[in-house]
Amino acid sequence: MAKIYHSLYDRMLYEKGLLQAFAKVKSNKGAPGVDGQSIEGFAEHLSKEIALLEHELRQKSYHPQPVKRVEIPKPGGGKRLLGIPTVRDRVVQQALLNILQPIFDPEFHPSSYGYRPGRSPHQAVAKASQFIRLYGLKWVADMDVSRCFDTLNHALILKSFRRKIADGSILELVRMFLQGGVMTGEGWQASETGSPQGGVISPLIANVYLDAFDQFMKGRGYRIVRFADDILILTRSKSAAHNALNVARNYLEGTLLLTVNEQKSHVVHSFTGVNYLGVEIHTGYTRIKREKVREFKDKVRRITRRNSPVNLKQVISDLSPVVRGFANYFRVANCQGEFKVLAQWVRRRLRAKQLCLWKRSKRLHRRLRQLGYQGEFKAIKMNSWRNSASNLASHAIPGSYLRELGLFELTTVQTGYLPQNF
Numbered sequence: 043m044a045k046i047y048h049s050l051y052d053r054m055l056y057e058k059g060l061l062q063a064f065a066k067v068k069s070n071k072g073a074p075g076v077d078g079q080s081i082e083g084f085a086e087h088l089s090k091e092i093a094l095l096e097h098e099l100r101q102k103s104y105h106p107q108p109v110k111r112v113e114i115p116k117p118g119g120g121k122r123l124l125g126i127p128t129v130r131d132r133v134v135q136q137a138l139l140n141i142l143q144p145i146f147d148p149e150f151h152p153s154s155y156g157y158r159p160g161r162s163p164h165q166a167v168a169k170a171s172q173f174i175r176l177y178g179l180k181w182v183a184d185m186d187v188s189r190c191f192d193t194l195n196h197a198l199i200l201k202s203f204r205r206k207i208a209d210g211s212i213l214e215l216v217r218m219f220l221q222g223g224v225m226t227g228e229g230w231q232a233s234e235t236g237s238p239q240g241g242v243i244s245p246l247i248a249n250v251y252l253d254a255f256d257q258f259m260k261g262r263g264y265r266i267v268r269f270a271d272d273i274l275i276l277t278r279s280k281s282a283a284h285n286a287l288n289v290a291r292n293y294l295e296g297t298l299l300l301t302v303n304e305q306k307s308h309v310v311h312s313f314t315g316v317n318y319l320g321v322e323i324h325t326g327y328t329r330i331k332r333e334k335v336r337e338f339k340d341k342v343r344r345i346t347r348r349n350s351p352v353n354l355k356q357v358i359s360d361l362s363p364v365v366r367g368f369a370n371y372f373r374v375a376n377c378q379g380e381f382k383v384l385a386q387w388v389r390r391r392l393r394a395k396q397l398c399l400w401k402r403s404k405r406l407h408r409r410l411r412q413l414g415y416q417g418e419f420k421a422i423k424m425n426s427w428r429n430s431a432s433n434l435a436s437h438a439i440p441g442s443y444l445r446e447l448g449l450f451e452l453t454t455v456q457t458g459y460l461p462q463n464f
Contacts, residue, residue: 044149044206051211053141054134055100060092063136067129067242075128076110076225084129095130102211106131108223108230109238123192125224125238135242138215143246145206150249151256155464156270157245163319164374165464166269170276170323172464173265174312179276180325182316183287186306187294190271191239194251195299196220199237202250219243245270251298258293259286269319283309320372327376328458335380338368339387346391348398348425355447357395361388362450369455378457385452392449393439394430409438 053059067081074080084091098104109125116122127135147158155166173179196217203216219241224231237244248270259266259275264286267274275286287309294300315322320334345361352360365388369381400406403421410419415437422429429435445451 046208047145047206048208050141050207050209054137054212054215055096057092057096059137059140060095060133061088063133063140064088064092066136066140067132070242072129072132073112073126074110075126075131076107077128079129081129084133091130092133095134099134104134106134106218106222108225109233109241111224111226112240122239123189124240126240127219127238127242131219131222132242134215135219138212139243139246141212142203142207142243146246146250146253150253151260151266151268153265153267154249154253154256154269156268156272157249162461163269163371164459165461166267167319167321167323167328167374168460168464170267170274170316170318171328171460173267173276174316174323174325177265177276179265179278180312181277181280181283181309182312183275183277183283183290183309184307184316184318185273185275185287185290185294186303187271187273188301188303189236190252190300191244191248192236193300194236194248196235198298199247199251202254216243216247220247255290255293255298258297259290262289264289267318272319274316274318280309280311321375328374330372330375330377330380334372335384338364338384342388342391346395348395350395351399354392354396354399358392358444358447358449361392362448365452366450369450369452373455373457373459376458378453381452381455381457388449388452389441389444390430392444393435394427396439397424397426397430397435400424406434406438410434413437 064084068085072081074083095104107128109127112124112126113121114124143159150158153166153169155161155163155169170182174182199220200213200217203213207213220237221233223233224238237247252268252271256266256268265276267276273290275283275290277283277286287307291302291307294302310316312323312325315324315329317331320331322329322331341364342361345364346357350357397406400409401424403419403424406422406424407419419434422432422434441451
């Protein structure tokens with residue numbers, strides 16, 4: 043029988059806990075909510091703001107403000123709806139999360155990896171790879187839930203929390219965050235379903251909600267891997283995968299009142315490749331999805347525009363975090379060769395940028411002579427992409443020089459990385 047927690051609300055009423063919550067909110071950064079107050083603005087009057095929150099929570103006069111609606115374009119088309127709470131509401135949500143997460147997280151399904159402490163996409167990919175390669179579960183039902191955060195049923199959310207929480211004040215806080223409304227360009231709108239994606243507490247709410255699905259599938263003997271609303275069900279045969287897809291669809295839509303995205307849900311064999319979390323998991327290897335490589339190249343192109351007057355050192359300062367982030371995320375793939383090709387292309391982009399900044403061939407020739415190269419050099423067109431791959435450009439702007447300026451080198455990252463604990 044599950045343990046029931048009764049007296050939790052008192053933990054919300056201490057300055058120390060609220061200060062810890064603010065420190066976490068500050069580290070996560072984020073934009074202002076509907077009141078326009080930034081994290082820096084909240085921090086300027088921290089003692090006063092925390093004291094006011096503590097007083098409101100103690101008197102039970104605290105009410106969250108509506109979230110600010112922000113629309114983010116999705117890479118594949120459409121828009122993702124984000125709801126940005128005010129800073130003070132994020133502090134309260136974080137304090138609430140600090141209480142509830144240790145209660146629910148330990149009992150979540152072991153193959154649930156999204157938005158959980160100490161868990162990562164790498165672990166989710168590792169678990170799916172293990173099921174395919176070691177267990178022989180090569181037929182996969184790949185599922186996606188349409189607008190999952192926006193369509194969570196409020197009554198079912200509260201019912202899920204009541205399984206372990208009997209403190210009415212804590213449940214009331216959860217209810218207020220769910221029903222606080224949304225502020226759009228057209229004014230205030232009621233939030234009758236969903237938990238705003240962008241809220242501190244929303245990932246836990248989604249995991250509590252979807253854990254019922256995880257446990258349902260586990261009870262029927264299915265091997266699953268779930269990262270938020272991206273679900274894999276791994277089986278030994280094509281017919282078993284289709285059956286699993288139907289069983290999962292019926293539960294998600296019939297019991298949890300969600301909508302399965304039929305365009306993104308299908309059965310696939312690992313020989314063809316299972317698209318998951320930005321990679322393709324094949325029977326014997328993992329590769330980066332082509333569109334993720336294109337997205338990375340587009341980011342690099344924007345930063346290294348040749349018509350921009352920004353100097354090379356600043357360009358590299360802006361570029362290196364992008365390269366490092368791409369490398370550290372996709373090192374889970376078997377992509378050493380691809381990293382080598384991309385690293386060469388990045389260096390060529392930077393050489394093309396520097397040639398354009400020099401403008402005239404004479405400056406390139408002067409640089410070569412400074413490096414000890416003798417003789418006469420032919421004049422080249424400095425804004426030519428073709429000439430950025432020339433020997434002159436490579437000698438004048440070697441990879442060692444770019445690394446000295448701070449360029450993160452893709453080829454130094456060990457690829458094929460799979461975490462040991464998953």
